[in-house]
Amino acid sequence: MGSLDLVLKFILVVLVLALSSLGLIFVHDFITQSPYFGIKTIHISGAASLSDSALLSQAGIKMGDNILAVNLKTARARLVAHPWIRDAAIQRRIPSTLAITVFEQTAVARAAMAEDFQVLVDLQGQPFKPYEPETEPQTAGLPEIKGLRLESLDPLSPASRFGFKGKLHQGVMELLALDTRSLVRKITADKDLGIDFTTDFFKAHKAVGEIPVTLKLGFDGFKEKFAGTSKILDYMDGFAVEKRVRLIDFFNIRSVTITLEDKDILPGTT
Known part of the structure; x- marks a missing residue:
């Protein structure tokens, strides 16, 4: 009799567990399929380069999806996989609102890698996507960088990504930081x-006019040479110079050379 009681108790426990599991499955399916929890409102902030529809498509989310069935971790991973998105956050607001915040990349320049191929460069001076002005017109006016070469950022790591580094790269980023009015046209780096x-x-100077001026800055002292250019042009503005300044060579700081239109060269100054 005792053995029969144990068997009956075991069967009863199994039945209770089975019914509980079925109940949980039913509750889960009811909640994740209930129209009450369907997404009715999506708040998106931080998106400038991407439209709301493109962003939702990238995240794999659409209006009407069950808010509890959305995998937030997967959706965020899909968002940050987009080259324009540096980071993202997604929050549920029960019962039917989703909040998406994106932190976009900021393109500060375009770097030439080959004759017909350029990449966009972010605030850290690293490439993050191809330059495509036809589909991204907001990037068309960015300054062009020539002479940088892609290198492994961590040669000892098998997962190392490629980017820019070294003294020339640091100099380029220093010059971009000096350009507080976004007036750089081109930066050429040569080893x-x-x-x-x-x-x-410097277009406001009479000695320069409307055509951009080129500064040959060497490898260092960029801030001082930039300031020195203003002093030179202030001085030249006081004279009736018929030909405009096109190039100032600071490579030898002891003998600055000024080239005018038609490649006329003024004597070096100490």
Whole structure:
């Protein structure tokens, strides 16, 4: 009799567990399929380069989806996989609202990798996507960088990504930081000659006019040479110079050379 009681108790426990599991499954299915929890409102903030529809498509979310069935971790991973999205956060607001915040990349320049291929460069000076002005017109006016080469950022790591590094790269980023009015046209980096910097920054000077001026800055002292350019042009503005300044060579800081239109060269000054 005792053995029969144990068997009956075991069967009863199994039945209770089975019914409980079925009940939980039923509750789960009811909640995750109930129209009450369907997404009716989506708040999106931080998106400038991507439309709301493109962002939702990237996240794999659409209006009407059950808010409890949305896998927030997966949706966020899909968002940050987009080259324009640096980071993202998604929050549920029960019963039917989803809040999505994205932190976009900021493109500060475009770097030439080959004759017909350029990449966008972010605030840290690293490439993050191809330059495509036809579909992204907001990037069309960015300054062009030439002479940088992609390198492994961590050669000892098998998962290392490629980017820019080294003295020339640091110099380029320093010059972009000096360009507070976004007037840089082109920066050319050369391992032997240093950095050339073409800008509209000095167009207000009579000695320059409407055409950009190029500064040959060498490898260092960029801030001082930038300030020195203003002093030189202030001085030249006081004279009736018929030909405009097109290039100032600071490579040898002891003998600055100024090239005018038609490649006329003024004597070096100490």
